[in-house]
Amino acid sequence: MKKILNTLLQLTCFVLLVTIFSCSVNRANVDDSLKKYFDDNKVEGCFTMLSNGDGKVTVYNLALDTARVLPASTFKIVNSLIGLETGVITDEKMVIKWDGIQRANADWNKDMNMLEAFKVSCVPYYQEVARRIGKDTMKLWIDSLSYGNKNIGDKIDTFWLDNHLKISPDEQLGLMKRLYFDQLPFQKRTQQIVRDVMLQEENTAYSLSYKTGWGFDEKKNNIGWIVGWIEENKHPYFFVTMVKSADAAIDMKAVRLNITKGILKHLGFFDGRK
Template structure:
């Protein structure tokens, strides 16, 4: 998204058209991160004004981390584009391996696996896509290539989980913005279907669409993502929130959405007046 930060980000998922003149750094948001005892960053792009509001700019633009389950956005697009998964109602059967997350121990459609964020389902999807096609689409998209070095190496079904593929928050925001406008290098149908899976809240005042992610960093810290957009009066605003903590007891499952909503509420969202 931020064109001026480094030549390493001039890739397909990084948007042009941003300059220092349309970036507002809002470090007052630190109080929300402190409230939940996490560090991290946040970016909000007002599409109508072409302006960014960012907390912790250095981390937002320069620091790359595992995408975790936010990669399900890209994995879904590739699965649909290649025809490996014809539509979001397609079922992949349970492999009968009993896992700790019992909700994953069943036959499941893509939309179910996406919305409960089931790793084994998407690992099987990656294996069905295959390394050659997966690498082709990652290269085409420019995903996780800020240093132009990422290649799948015997980890086709784990590269988005094992800290080999890494993305910046800026790259994540760019991805969801292009997805919203059908600007990714996939058929419009595939992009429309993925957008549909991302829609969580839809009422008279706003629509809220997102995908979460949760994993650990190279250092063993918890890392959480929530990326997507909020629409009010048919106007989209795109966001990327990233949180990190060395404390394994911090409840990342709930604080991501709570923190996001606290920040958005501070900017007067959710009332249909934006």
């Protein structure tokens, strides 16, 4: 009973935090100068950033910023949080055995731990995590997080890839901020582990943490994501890049990172002066 009451209290506090700290497009500064970074890569898309210091929100392409699409592998952030919180994943070193199926991505064809699976965005690893979590528990947590449209469909191991679950860039931005500040309804240890595995670059000028995603919407458009934060002089800035393209030959891995880093540099990052 005590455990149940603690859980209810935790979720109640989370709902209040969502209300207080959610990102609002109503106070966003629309910056159309960022359009060139998408045009240069011949794609559509949007970019949104929240400066934690002053609460300023910068957005390019407000219509796409508030439109929900599949999260693709950015859902590995939440899958990791739920896996860790429920004990399905013991820690970032927990290994799941390779199932022996040869896949096009050679990086996935081996036993690997959570840290490795997160870095190479290993779909089979996280599909197994989702199966071990189970549909009822997964739905409970998705509802508790109020994650996007909260629709996980009938297939526990593909719902974030098959356009059942959808989330907007603006909602992703709010999620990043709450994760950074331990404001999600998970233990601090759980959130710290996920923040640690999201770290991609760190030096004396800045640290850059993010998760990528790549999938296809119902019209077969490529949907690419980068969600995370950049920190300079202990000041975090949360950002989301979403890329949309009908080009089947697009190099999404390169495009989404080129756009993100180009915009960040345009906004004055990477020199440690923010």
